Structures are given as C-alpha cells and as structure tokens.
Amino acid sequence: MNEPEEYVRDTPAYEDYPIVVEGLRNAFGSHVIHDNLSLKVKRGEVIGVVGGSGTGKSVLMRSIIGLQEPTAGQIHVLGRDMMADHDEDDIDIRSRWGVLFQGGALFSTLTVGENVEVPLKQFYPELSDELRSEIARFKVRLSGLPEKAAFNYPSELSGGMRKRAGLARALALDPELLFLDEPTAGLDPIGAAAFDSLTRELKETLGLTVFLITHDLDTLYAICDRVAVLADKQVIAVGTIPELLALDHPWIQEYFNGPRGRAALAAKGDSELEDAMPESDESAGMDSAGMTGA
Ligand SMILES: Nc1ncnc2c1ncn2[C@@H]1O[C@H](COP(=O)(O)OP(=O)(O)OP(=O)(O)O)[C@@H](O)[C@H]1O
Numbered sequence: 225m226n227e228p229e230e231y232v233r234d235t236p237a238y239e240d241y242p243i244v245v246e247g248l249r250n251a252f253g254s255h256v257i258h259d260n261l262s263l264k265v266k267r268g269e270v271i272g273v274v275g276g277s278g279t280g281k282s283v284l285m286r287s288i289i290g291l292q293e294p295t296a297g298q299i300h301v302l303g304r305d306m307m308a309d310h311d312e313d314d315i316d317i318r319s320r321w322g323v324l325f326q327g328g329a330l331f332s333t334l335t336v337g338e339n340v341e342v343p344l345k346q347f348y349p350e351l352s353d354e355l356r357s358e359i360a361r362f363k364v365r366l367s368g369l370p371e372k373a374a375f376n377y378p379s380e381l382s383g384g385m386r387k388r389a390g391l392a393r394a395l396a397l398d399p400e401l402l403f404l405d406e407p408t409a410g411l412d413p414i415g416a417a418a419f420d421s422l423t424r425e426l427k428e429t430l431g432l433t434v435f436l437i438t439h440d441l442d443t444l445y446a447i448c449d450r451v452a453v454l455a456d457k458q459v460i461a462v463g464t465i466p467e468l469l470a471l472d473h474p475w476i477q478e479y480f481n482g483p484r485g486r487a488a489l490a491a492k493g494d495s496e497l498e499d500a501m502p503e504s505d506e507s508a509g510m511d512s513a514g515m516t517g518a
Contacts, residue, residue, distance in 0.1 A: 239267060240266060240267055241264045241265060241266060241267065242265060242267050242301065242302050242303075242400065242401060242433050243263070243264070243265035243288060243299075243300070243301055243401070243433070243435065244263075244264050244265075244298075244299070244300040244301075245261065245262055245263045245264075245284070245287075245288065245297065245298070245299050246262050246297060246298045246299075247260050247261075247262060247296065247297040247298060248260070248261040248262070248284070248287060248294050248296070248297035248298075248299065249261075249294060249295045249296040249297055250280065250283050250284075250287060250292065250294050250295060251295050256457060257279075257280040257283050257457065258280050258283070258284065258287075258294070258297075258457050258458070259457040259458065260297075260457075260458060261284070261297070261454075261457065261458045261459055262458075262459060263284075263452055263459045263462065264462075265433060265435060266433070266449075266450075267433050268427075268431065268432075268433055269433060269434070269449040269450060270423070270424070270427055270434040270436055270447050270448050270449050271433075271434070271435055271436065271448065271449065271450050271451070271452055271462075272436050272437075272438055272443070272444045272448035272450070272451040272452070273285075273435065273436065273437045273438070273451075273452050273454065274437075274438065274439070274444065274451060274452070274453055274454070274479065275453060275454030275455055276454075276455065276475065279454040279455060279457075280454060280457070281405075281437045281454055282326070282405055282437065284454070285323075285403055285405060285435065285437060287299060287306075288301060288306070288403070288435070289301075289318075289321060289323060289403060290306050290318070294307070301317065301321070301401070302317060302320055302400065302401070304317050318347075319343070319347045319397045319399075320397075320399055320400050320401065321399045321400065321401035321402070321403060322393070322394030322395055322396065322397065322399035322401070322402050322403070323394055323402075323403040323404075323405075324387070324390045324391050324393075324394045324402075324403065324404045324405065324407055325390070325405050326405045326406050326409065328378070328386045328387055328389065328390035329390065330378040330386065330389055330390055330393070331378075332377065332378055332379060333377075334377075335374065335375055335376060335377055336364060336369070336373050336374050336375070336376055336377075336378065336381070336389040336392070337357060337360045337361060337364060337374030337375060338360075339378070339389065339392075339393050340359075340360035340363050340364060340374070340389075340392050340393045340396050341356050341357065341360045341396075342393065342396075343393065343396045343397050344356045344359060344360065344396055344397070347397055359396070360374060360392075360396070361374045363392040363393070363395050363396055364389070364392045366392065366395060366426070367388040367389070367391045367392040367395065367422070368388050368418070368422050369385060369388045369389065369392065373385060373389065383410050383411060383415075384411050384412075384415040384418075384419065387407055387408075387411065387419060388419070388422075391404075391407075391422075395426070395430075398430070399432070400431075400432065400433065401432065401433050401434075401435065402423075402426075402427075402432045402433070402434045402435070403434075403435045404423065404434065404435070404436045404437065404438075405437045406437055406438055406439065406440075407419055407423070407436070407438070407443075408420065408438065408440045408442075408443055409438075409439070409440070413442070416440060416442065416443065417442065417446070420442070420443050420446045420447050421446075421447075423436070423447055424446070424447040427447075436448065441479075441480075444465065445465065448465075449464070450462055450463055450464055451463065451464075451465060451468055453468065453473075453475070453476055453479075455473070455475050460473060460475075460476075461473065461476065465480065468480060469481070
C-alpha cells in the first residue's frame with residue numbers, strides 16, 4: 225500500500241499530526257490546481273488556510289475528507305490512508321470529523337434539529353428517536369443557539385444562526401476534527417467575532433483540531449494557532465502570524481501587510497505582533513520555502 229510507516233494509526237507521529245498531506249496533485253482536465261502540495265496539521269491546533277480566490281482551498285479540504293479524488297499524492301487522516309481502497313473502516317473514519325461547508329449546506333425541508341439528527345441516524349441507527357432528538361437539541365445549544373431553534377426550518381433563521389445550525393450538525397458525532405469552510409463569510413463583524421469566539425471555545429473544551437478556510441483576517445488573528453498559505457499550486461508557507469510576517473513572499477506581504485491586514489492587527493491590539501510587523505517597504509529575511517511543511 226506504500227504507506228509511510230510513521231503516519232499509520234497508533235504511532236506517535238499520527239498522534240501528533242492527525243492530517244498529513246504529501247505530494248498532492250489535483251487537476252481538472254488540463255487545469256492543475258495543486259502540484260506537489262504538502263501540509264501537516266498538528267493535533268489540537270486551529271490551522272487557518274488562506275490564499276487567493278481559486279487557489280484550491282476548498283479542493284484541498286474536499287481531498288482531505290475524501291470528496292475529491294486527487295491525481296497523485298498521499299493523504300493520511302487520523303492514521304488512515306485516504307487514497308487506499310475504501311473498506312468498512314471508512315464509515316468509522318467519517319464519523320470522526322465534522323464539516324461546516326460554505327453556506328451551511330443544511331437540508332431546507334428539515335428542521336434544524338432534524339438536520340443535526342441526519343448524521344446520528346446514519347452512523348448510530350440503533351439510537352432511539354427520543355435519545356437522538358435529545359442529542360440534537362444539546363448540539364444546538366452547544367452551538368450557541370436557543371434550544372427552540374431546533375424546531376425552526378433553516379429559512380426561518382438569520383445567516384449567522386444558519387451557520388451555527390451547520391456547526392451543530394458538524395458536531396453531531398463528537399468529532400475529533402472540525403473542518404470549517406469560510407465560516408464567517410457573510411456575517412456582520414459582531415456576528416463573525418462571536419462565531420470566532422465560539423470556535424475557539426469549542427476547540428478548547430472539546431479538544432478539537434480545526435482546519436479553517438478563511439479570507440477573514442480578523443479570524444486569523446483571533447483564533448488561529450498557525451496559518452497555511454496556498455499559492456502557486458502549493459502550500460508555500462505554514463507558521464504563526466509573526467513567522468509569516470517575517471517572510472518576503474509578495475502575496476504574504478500584500479495580504480498581512482496591506483491596509484486590511486494592518487487594520488485587523490490594530491483591532492487585535494497585540495503589541496508583540498505589531499512589533500513583528502515589518503515596515504511596509506521593508507523586505508524581511510526568511511525564505512518562504514524554508515517554512516513549508518513546518
Ligand atoms: N469539480 C470541479 N470541476 C472543475 N473545476 C473545479 C471543480 N472544483 C473546483 N474547481 C476549480 O478549482 C479551482 C479551485 O477551486 P476552490 O473552490 O478550491 O478555490 P478556493 O481557493 O476555495 O476559492 P475561493 O476562495 O474563491 O472559495 C477553481 O478554479 C475552481 O473553478
């Protein structure tokens with residue numbers, strides 16, 4: 225099966241890195257999205273994934289959770305080789321992560337509670353209706369919604385509430401990994417900040433590892449332990465924000481050191497980070513390639 229020994233389940237490296245992507249290639253016809261892309265996600269971290277529009281952030285997430293079959297490369301999730309032939313264990317592995325897709329992807333004909341019950345029914349068909357409904361209502365509350373929202377249809381909720389409903393469904397099975405695709409897109413700044421706090425709080429209390437695709441600089445500063453930057457078909461750098469600020473890659477400088485980046489930093493009010501920020505016309509020393517795969 226050509227599996228790198230160190231990432232097989234129950235080994236220390238698998239414990240440290242629940243998501244390991246190596247040499248990934250994705251292409252749609254002649255359109256190459258990823259070429260030799262590698263990324264290791266540490267257990268217990270919130271990793272932010274950023275990059276220009278169309279750089280393949282969502283395709284990367286879909287590859288990791290098995291919704292997109294890559295052309296080449298290796299992906300290990302929780303010690304499982306995602307490129308290997310599917311077997312019965314795949315049912316088990318899919319119950320160990322939760323996903324909040326862009327837009328929430330809720331079933332419009334089901335109530336919020338029924339939406340949360342969908343994965344419970346799929347993976348635990350033996351649960352009684354009563355217990356399943358009770359678990360769903362608990363997840364709704366855990367996501368910061370009033371319990372009565374469980375009885376609403378998605379169309380009856382605000383955009384922010386729908387995101388929380390999607391989060392409740394992502395948490396239905398007590399996952400170890402949480403994938404969030406642009407969770408604060410479309411939310412007002414107060415709603416976005418509240419969602420960020422909730423994500424951080426859930427990560428701390430539930431011990432989650434969070435893979436977070438975002439364009440939201442405030443979110444990066446507020447809750448991400450490290451940030452992975454997609455450009456040129458690869459992850460060109462991974463690190464803390466101060467580490468990324470020290471790189472002289474033009475996209476990274478433009479992103480973090482441009483007007484919106486500086487505004488987000490000022491809003492964060494972190495003097496240590498501000499000290500790490502180079503002057504806008506200064507090019508700092510570290511080579512971006514050196515950071516890749518950290
Ligand atoms: N199923 C598909 N068939 C063909 N092309 C696709 C498919 N899915 C994605 N693509 C293309 O792959 C590229 C990367 O898409 P992806 O949605 O991952 O970008 P992204 O970085 O998440 O962008 P954004 O920030 O705008 O959401 C885009 O050019 C997109 O058109």
